[in-house]
Amino acid sequence: MSIAGRPQAVMSNPRADRVKEVARLAGRPVRLKRRRFLAEGPQAVREALAAHRNRTAGGGSPVVDEVYATEACLDRLPELAELVGQAVGVPLRLATDEVLAAMADTVSPQGIVAVCHFLDRPLAEVLAAGPRLLAVLVRVQDPGNAGTVLRAADSAGADALVLTSSSVDIYNPKAVRSTAGSLFHLPVVTGQDLEGLLAALRGQGITLLAADGYGSVDLDVLQDQSALRRLGAAAGDRDRADECADERADGGVGSGLPALEAPTAWLFGNEAQGLSNQELAAADHRVAVPIYGQAESLNVSTAATVCLYASARAQRRQG
Structure with a gap:
């Protein structure tokens, strides 16, 4: 030939x-x-x-x-x-x-x-671009899960995927295959110390949301709030929109809940253990994806897809 x-x-x-x-x-x-x-x-x-x-x-x-x-x-x-x-x-x-x-x-x-x-970028370079949506993998060990989360982040239009030093190597052959080519689209930051990473994100005004099946904040409520704020803003009555959103919030938490349309970093934890108590405490809010059926929990890559798309939709609608 x-x-x-x-x-x-x-x-x-x-x-x-x-x-x-x-x-x-x-x-x-x-x-x-x-x-x-x-x-x-x-x-x-x-x-x-x-x-x-x-x-x-x-x-x-x-x-x-x-x-x-x-x-x-x-x-x-x-x-x-x-x-x-x-x-x-x-x-x-x-x-x-x-x-x-x-x-x-x-x-x-x-x-x-x-x-x-290798394609990884320095954290400072990613933050300098003013990201609005980030996915952070904390002690995620399965390469297939890591690659699938990266693919979901790419599909949702996230700005980068960040992996802590205790997470799987994103260049593992199985991880690369699981990204289905998205590894070549989305900036990736690797080897991060969690404490330093979260401090850097907070310094950029990024809200830190921990995906946690036992979280006190319901993702559905956050999506309802976002929609009501958008409708209120469209009608020129943001105060009423916030009031309606507060009335819909579980447990009377009200305006203390995070806004999905704000710059956000989602933290996703280990497949078997989730995020530790210390890791959960380091986030601004613990958010649960509601389960309507009888499943005990969601796979980390599935939960990540739901959370990232919720933020992406809120941000795009606001834009």
């Missing part, structure tokens, strides 16, 4: 040194040392190449180092070869299915993988 009109040999030895070097990226120590990770499958590679093209066009650092693909994959999806051709400085190397299987973390890597640079 030829790429861009030039014949190219096909990598066929799954025990070759180059193959082993790529495969080692499945391990966290090697990822950290090289600050590289592997994106597997057409969707992830497509988004990685798009991010690479956009960033380098603006004079930024590269996203993709190199791409490996089978002939069958490129025959089936010829646009991928075109995307690599448009990505400055990214070689495309042909490989057999056996070589791709040896490189990738999955048994069936769908015929294409890309070696990518």
